[in-house]
Amino acid sequence: MNPKYFVIAVFVLGGAAFAYDKFWPKPENPHSVQTTAGEAGAPLVNVTVPVLSAAGEEGKVLFDGNCGTCHGSNAAGQDGVAPPLVHVIYEPNHHSDMAFVLAAKNGVRAHHWRFGDMPPREGVSDADVAKIVAYVRELQRANGIH
Template sequence: MKTQVWIAAAAVIAIAAGYLLLKKEDKSSLDVAAGAPLVAVKVPQLTGDALKGEALFNDNCASCHGKNAAGRDGNGPPLIHKIYEPNHHADGAFYLAAMRGVRAHHWTFGDMPPVEGMGQEQVASIVTYVRTLQRENGIF
């Protein structure tokens, strides 16, 4: 029983430490003009589904998540960020966010509403685009 309590306490401490680190990173990255990109993004040559996803992203997501998913100060978080790496936010998280919306949990931008008229095929292309950008920027 004592072992389980220590494990639970260690888990709570680890989660709190991670939260504090992310909050610190958030504040330092927000020292930019309103609406400005929050991170620098290297963009590779896009082809196929990634190119299609870029157009869909620009039409449906960039108003909050910024051009090239770099985030927008005061509007939405960057998707080119270690928080959104596949091991933490699998592709399914993007589908759920687009189709159902998502409650704010990593950033202070507020809840994300569902994206009207978004189907699974469109989200698949957007995910391909975002993952392509992430890989180019060292997020695996």
């Protein structure tokens, strides 16, 4: 193949890929379950709360004191504030328990949502995060996220 045609083909395909990504309508994420009408601070998902284990109860107390201000009651997220943790994005196969530990310790650069970066959580130990994760995982399982 003539190198000139190869370069032209690369530019044409690259331009087409850019245009497709930039301008082609994207289907709604089937796992995005926003249930609000855009009311700031409103929960983003409906969460079924199960009967919690002892570890889940401990985790709920820690979650409410350290995470709930942003991630909402029962990890349902808050419109305009922070995402729901009871969401398929945070299933164990995508975000391991260690991802939660690292997020609390180091903060997180925004990458799945448009809420902005999450700052580190001062004063939350790895043991605390483990209990918080136990609570979140119980909520997830009760809501069909495994």
